[in-house]
Amino acid sequence: MPLFDPHIHMTSRTTDDYQAMAAAGIAAIVEPAFWVGQPRTHVGTFEDYFLSLLGWERFRAQQFGIRHFCALALNPKEANNEALASGVIDLLRQYLEKDGVVAVGEIGYDDQTEPEHRCFAEQLALAREFELPVLIHTPHRDKKRGTLRTLELIKDSQFPPELALVDHNNEETLDAVLHSGCWAGHSIYPATKMDETRMAALVKTHGPDRILVNSAADWGVSDPLKVPKTAQAMREVGIGESAIETICWRNPVQFFAQSGRMDIALGASAAAVDQRRLWEGNSVLRGQAPRIDEPHGKVG
C-alpha cells in the first residue's frame, strides 16, 4: 500500500531521508510552510522560501519517486512580527494560485496572541477566496484551549469544516475536532506530541474516519518514517489493512484533492524516478549513477 505523509518539512531533511521514505512506501507528501527555527526578518526571505517549496524541493522529491505538494502561509509564530505579517500575507496572493499548492498552511495559534488571531482569520478568508483547504497548527502550550478557539474561529468565520485539517491532536482534543466536522491530524514525534502506540489506541476507539497521521519531521529531533512506523503499530494491535490505508493514504488524498490541484488517483502507485533530469541546471546527484525507473514503474 502506498503511504502519504501529509505534514513534513523536507527542506530541513537530507536525501538519505528521501531514500528511506521511498523505501518504506511513502509515495506522496505535503510540505506546509512553517517556522524555520529562527525568525525571518524580511518579506523577501519568505518569497524565496515559497519559491523553494514550489521549485527545488518538489524536484528533489521527484528524484526519489515521491510526489511533493505544498501548503503556503504565514505561520502563527511569525505572525507576531507585525511589521512583517501584512507583507507576507500580501505575497501569498501571488503564490496561492500556483500548481502544487494544495492548501493554505500552517496557520493557527501558537502563543494565542491578538496578531496571531488576526493573521489566522485573514488567512482563512484567503483560503476561501482561493478555494483551498487549510492546514491548521494547534499550539504546544495551552493546547486544548487553543484547539477549541480554533474550532470556534472556523465556525464563526463560516469556514467549511470539511476543508479544515486541524493538526497535532492528542487524547484531549480529538473528540472536539471530529465533532466539529473538521479532519484531525496527528503528528507522531519521538518524545512529545503523540507516539505510535497512543495513536493506535486512539484509532481503536475512534476508527479511521477523517483521521490522518504525519511525521511533522523538521530540523529538530523528529523521524520522517513515523507514518510507516505508525501503520505498523496499528497493524500490531489488530487494526485492519483497510482502516490503515484509509488513514495513511485515502484520507490525505481526499482531503487535499479538495484543492482541485492534486493530480493523483486514490489507487496511484509511486511516481517514476528519472534522476537524469535537472532542475535549473541542478542535480541532486554528486557523481553517482542516475536511477531510472520505467515510466509508471513501482518504486521498490
Add this chain to the structure above:
Amino acid sequence: MSARLSFAAVPWFADALAAAAQRGATDRTFLAAWNGMGRHLGGAPVLLSQTEMATLGSEAAVAPQRWALDELGRAVLLLSAMDVMTPEQQERTVVELFRKGELRQQQALARVLGYLPDPGRFVGVAADAIRSNALSLLEIMVGGNAFPAMHLPELTFNQMVVKALFNDISLQHLPGLGRRCTSELVRMVRAMVSERTAAGRPVPADVALITQGEPDATV
C-alpha cells in the same frame, strides 16, 4: 570587572567604554566592540566571591552570579552608550542589536533588559527572546531575571512560564512568580498537567510552584 580581564583586554575594554560613553551606539567603534567582546574577554562565568558581593552592595544586582564575562562586558558597554543617546535611538539600538544578534549577543541583551533606561519599552524584545527556539534565552529570562515579572503583559508572562515547564527549565529562581501567579496561569498549568497525564507522560515537579501557589516564595 577589570580584575577578571586578561592583561591585554583591560585597555581594550576601557577604550571601548570611553568611546561608547562619548558617542553612543551609533558609530562603528561601538559595533566593533559589541561584536568583538567574546574574542577579547572570553566567555568564562563571572562568579563573585562573598566579599565582592558585600563590597558591591546594592550594585551587586547589576553583576549577578551566572553571567558570563562577554555577556557582562556587552551589558556594561550598552549601558555606557545609553547615557548619550535619545530615547528613540536607545529603543532602535536595542531592537536592532537583538534582531541582528548572534546567540551570545542576544543572551547579553536578555540579561541586561531590566537595567536599561525605561525598561518597559523592551517587552517586545523579551517576547522574542521567550519565543526563540534557543532555550538559553528562555533560561536567562526565568533564571534570576527580574524583568519578566516587572514588565511582561500577562499572556507573555504565562506563555514564558508554561514554555519553561514544557522544556524542563527550572522556575525555582524566577523572581516575582508568586506575585504573577494568576488564576489564568493556574488554569494553563493545570491544563498542561491534565494533557501530560492523559498522554502517560511525566509531569514536571515545578508545576507545584504554580498550582500550589507559593506567594513570593521565589523572590
